[in-house]
Amino acid sequence: MSQQDQALALLALLAEQDGVSLPRACKVLGLGQSELYRLLAALGDSPTLPGPGLVELREDGARRLLWLTDKGHSLLDAAG
Incomplete structure (x- = not known):
């Protein structure tokens, strides 16, 4: 799966259910942690690596959620 396909799959997953844990996203998308x-x-926006x-x-406590x-x-609303 290309990075573009992976990105679209992640966006679709989060459109269905916000607040997905990193391990859950990896499992659902079939990605390793480094790929995620x-x-x-690429999809986020941080001071060290600006993005869209x-x-x-x-x-969320000890958990990290997407x-x-x-x-x-x-x-996504405009596209769908």
Whole structure:
């Protein structure tokens, strides 16, 4: 699966259910943790690695969860 296909699959997963844990996203998408982190770098937005800001990683106690940003939701709403 290409990185573009992986990115679309991640966005679709988060459109169905925000707040997905990293291990769950890896399992559902069939990705290794390093592959998922590369996708997050490409889809997210951090001071060290600016991106489109579609996905964010939030801390929930000891858990790290993935969420679509408002920009991510708007993009998917416009596309669908």
